[in-house]
Amino acid sequence: xxxxxxxxxxxxxxxxxxxxxxxxxxxxxxxxxxxxxxxxxxxxxxxxxxxxxxxxxxxxxxxxxxxxxxxxxxxxxxxxxxxxxxxxxxxxxxxxxxxxxxxxxxxxxxxxxxxxxxxxxxxxxxxxxxxxxxxxxxxxxxxxxxxxxxxxxxxxxxxxxxxxxxxxxxxxxxxxxxxxxxxxxxxxxxxxxxxxxxxxxxxxxxxxxxxxxxxxxxxxxxxxxxxx
Amino acid sequence: xxxxxxxxxxxxxxxxxxxxxxxxxxxxxxxxxxxxxxxxxxxxxxxxxxxxxxxxxxxxxxxxxxxxxxxxxxxxxxxxxxxxxxxxxxxxxxxxxxxxxxxxxxxxxxxxxxxxxxxxxxxxxxxxxxxxxxxxxxxxxxxxxxxxxxxxxxxxxxxxxxxxxxxxxxxxxxxxxxxxxxxxxxxxxxxxxxxxxxxxxxxxxxxxxxxxxxxxxxxxxxxxxxxxxxxxxxxxxxxxxxxxxxxxxxxxxxxxxxxxxxxxxxxxxxxxxxxxxxxxxxxxxxxxxxxxxxxxxxxxxxxxxxxxxxxxxxxxxxxxxxxxxxxxxxxxxxxxxxxxxxxxxxxxxxxxxxxxxxxxxxxxxxxxxxxxxxxxxxxxxxxxxxxxxxxxxxxxxxxxxxxxxxxxxxxxxxxxxxxxxxxxxxxxxxxxxxxxxxxxxxxxxxxxxxxxxxxxxxxxxx
Numbered sequence: 001x002x003x004x005x006x007x008x009x010x011x012x013x014x015x016x017x018x019x020x021x022x023x024x025x026x027x028x029x030x031x032x033x034x035x036x037x038x039x040x041x042x043x044x045x046x047x048x049x050x051x052x053x054x055x056x057x058x059x060x061x062x063x064x065x066x067x068x069x070x071x072x073x074x075x076x077x078x079x080x081x082x083x084x085x086x087x088x089x090x091x092x093x094x095x096x097x098x099x100x101x102x103x104x105x106x107x108x109x110x111x112x113x114x115x116x117x118x119x120x121x122x123x124x125x126x127x128x129x130x131x132x133x134x135x136x137x138x139x140x141x142x143x144x145x146x147x148x149x150x151x152x153x154x155x156x157x158x159x160x161x162x163x164x165x166x167x168x169x170x171x172x173x174x175x176x177x178x179x180x181x182x183x184x185x186x187x188x189x190x191x192x193x194x195x196x197x198x199x200x201x202x203x204x205x206x207x208x209x210x211x212x213x214x215x216x217x218x219x220x221x222x223x224x225x226x227x228x
Numbered sequence: 229x230x231x232x233x234x235x236x237x238x239x240x241x242x243x244x245x246x247x248x249x250x251x252x253x254x255x256x257x258x259x260x261x262x263x264x265x266x267x268x269x270x271x272x273x274x275x276x277x278x279x280x281x282x283x284x285x286x287x288x289x290x291x292x293x294x295x296x297x298x299x300x301x302x303x304x305x306x307x308x309x310x311x312x313x314x315x316x317x318x319x320x321x322x323x324x325x326x327x328x329x330x331x332x333x334x335x336x337x338x339x340x341x342x343x344x345x346x347x348x349x350x351x352x353x354x355x356x357x358x359x360x361x362x363x364x365x366x367x368x369x370x371x372x373x374x375x376x377x378x379x380x381x382x383x384x385x386x387x388x389x390x391x392x393x394x395x396x397x398x399x400x401x402x403x404x405x406x407x408x409x410x411x412x413x414x415x416x417x418x419x420x421x422x423x424x425x426x427x428x429x430x431x432x433x434x435x436x437x438x439x440x441x442x443x444x445x446x447x448x449x450x451x452x453x454x455x456x457x458x459x460x461x462x463x464x465x466x467x468x469x470x471x472x473x474x475x476x477x478x479x480x481x482x483x484x485x486x487x488x489x490x491x492x493x494x495x496x497x498x499x500x501x502x503x504x505x506x507x508x509x510x511x512x513x514x515x516x517x518x519x520x521x522x523x524x525x526x527x528x529x530x531x532x533x534x535x536x537x538x539x540x541x542x543x544x545x546x547x548x549x550x551x552x553x554x555x556x557x558x559x560x561x562x563x564x565x566x567x568x569x570x571x572x573x574x575x576x577x578x579x580x581x582x583x584x585x586x587x588x589x590x591x592x593x594x595x596x597x598x599x600x601x602x603x604x605x606x607x608x609x610x611x612x613x614x615x616x617x618x619x620x621x622x623x624x625x626x627x628x629x630x631x632x633x634x635x636x637x638x639x640x641x642x643x644x645x646x647x648x649x650x651x652x653x654x655x656x657x658x659x660x661x662x663x664x665x666x667x668x669x670x671x672x673x674x675x676x677x678x679x680x681x682x683x684x685x686x687x688x689x690x
Contacts, residue, residue, distance in 0.1 A: 083521065083524065084524075084528055085528070085534065085580070086533070086537075101521075103513075103517055105514070155552050181549065181552075181553055182549075183549075183553070183580075183583065183584075183587070184580055185525075185580070185584045185587075186518060186521070187553070187587055187591060189554075189557060189591050189594075189595070190557075191553050191554060191556070191557050194556045194557045194560050195553075195556050198556055217507075
């Protein structure tokens with residue numbers, strides 16, 4: 001993916017840019033609002049990581065509003081130390097696709113950015129999700145693996161759907177909480193792990209090859225064996 | 229004694245307004261009285277004179293020139309004879325001002341023009357007296373004076389005028405006294421509020437405005453101010469508690485993380501050791517951040533700004549959602565999570581916060597529930613209150629600790645050794661306050677009954 005990072009703090013920017021490059025992305029960096037807006041408006045990116053408070057007279061929200069006014073639909077993830085619920089709402093209202101508060105774990109940032117970049121393309125009117133021999137029919141709401149029907153509770157179905165939509169990508173616990181349960185806080189207890197482990201019991205346990213993998217320090221990934 | 233800036237004193241202004249209003253109304257009353265007593269008498273006299281003269285002139289006109297005077301003279305004499313009160317005054321003179329008939333000896337010199345009311349002194353039967361007269365011109369150069377003795381009325385009028393002047397003077401004196409009293413009352417009441425405010429400005433937060441108990445506007449003001457002070461004190465306590473808590477409870481994990489990093493930098497034997505130390509320090513830091521975020525969130529809720537974004541919240545959906553999220557965890561532990569609620573239950577509130585509050589309560593209940601126990605999650609509408617009740621059969625909280633359990637970072641003996649920050653119940657309580665409610669912790673014998681008691685409000689849209 002080609003990603004633009006607009007962030008003025010040198011350490012944070014360096015940490016993000018290096019991390020993204022290591023995971024195989026092409027990264028451009030702007031350290032002030034004006035350059036950021038110029039690059040975002042004149043070049044094509046798969047995703048933009050945007051700090052809110054920037055030097056140069058143009059802050060993150062301004063950049064975002066300008067881009068959206070120009071009908072530029074590039075996925076934007078806002079990265080900010082402003083963590084209030086109201087600030088978050090403000091960011092999303094201005095046209096942000098995701099909002100991550102500082103401090104953050106790189107794994108979380110990576111997973112979310114990759115999910116954003118993917119969303120631009122993959123979210124078409126699919127009626128069936130397929131990974132290897134696992135099939136999920138969105139219309140009949142049925143799940144089959146190797147031709148065998150698997151009975152899932154409604155929430156398990158949505159959890160599996162979320163994992164399959166992000167197949168091959170890391171999905172963090174926070175993303176699952178937000179995407180599947182619509183919870184925007186950290187429940188401390190390992191509730192997500194329990195749900196995933198129950199899903200595994202049904203989807204992976206009876207079959208020779210596991211599809212749902214745990215990614216250390218990050219979350220989960222559903223992928224075919226052999227695929228990265 | 230005029231104090232400097234007297235007119236800037238609100239007490240003085242109130243007093244002055246009171247005095248002026250009272251004087252104006254007293255003066256208005258006096259004028260009204262005057263108009264309806266003395267004035268009425270005058271008007272009656274004048275109209276009697278006019279009617280009298282009208283009769284005489286008609287009599288004169290009926291008879292013609294020569295006979296007219298004779299008829300007039302006899303009518304005047306008849307009338308004088310019939311006047312028992314001895315009030316009527318008539319004087320008919322010829323062109324040379326010689327008396328023809330009437331009870332006055334000479335024509336009073338000040339009555340020189342016809343068609344004008346005159347009040348004058350007359351001498352009748354050796355007595356000086358006041359009279360109101362009117363002059364008419366008759367054909368043949370005759371002049372007619374018709375009037376009434378108004379001595380008694382003049383005396384009455386003077387009496388009334390004196391009385392009213394005295395009354396106004398007394399009113400003025402009383403108004404001034406009243407103004408002074410109003411001013412001092414006002415001052416005393418304001419002094420009460422202002423003394424409290426200055427004491428608080430000086431740092432004494434225990435001071436409260438005295439409530440007189442009369443339930444008047446000043447009491448209402450005092451109560452509002454006291455409520456405000458209570459809230460400020462609560463917020464200040466919160467801030468103090470947080471700073472204490474940060475000092476005590478965040479220092480520990482920060483110290484731990486720091487020690488790990490320093491030790492790793494100094495003495496790690498292999499890069500694997502180094503990585504492990506860094507990973508553990510990162511986990512410590514994440515924990516600190518989580519505590520920090522929870523603290524900020526509680527502070528944000530307590531500030532009350534979230535109230536602006538209140539919407540209709542479907543409690544049933546919230547309960548089902550939380551039960552769904554924690555159902556799996558409970559089942560894993562062998563704990564049965566039972567949910568009960570009415571078919572529909574809505575309140576005005578912040579959905580995400582209520583969700584988090586309920587989640588925190590259920591999280592606790594599942595955490596402390598014994599294996600194969602039961603956790604009940606119930607919502608009931610009771611009058612104008614909504615109760616969300618979470619019951620477990622765990623160790624509960626000893627009575628002496630129950631009040632402190634909602635303090636930030638407080639962790640009961642039973643909670644030591646379990647994961648958690650000690651902020652869960654503090655957040656639930658903040659959410660309860662925000663929704664006009666409270667969090668009650670009760671003994672479920674055995675176990676704990678956590679009751680989230682919220683104010684229920686009807687849907688304004690019906």
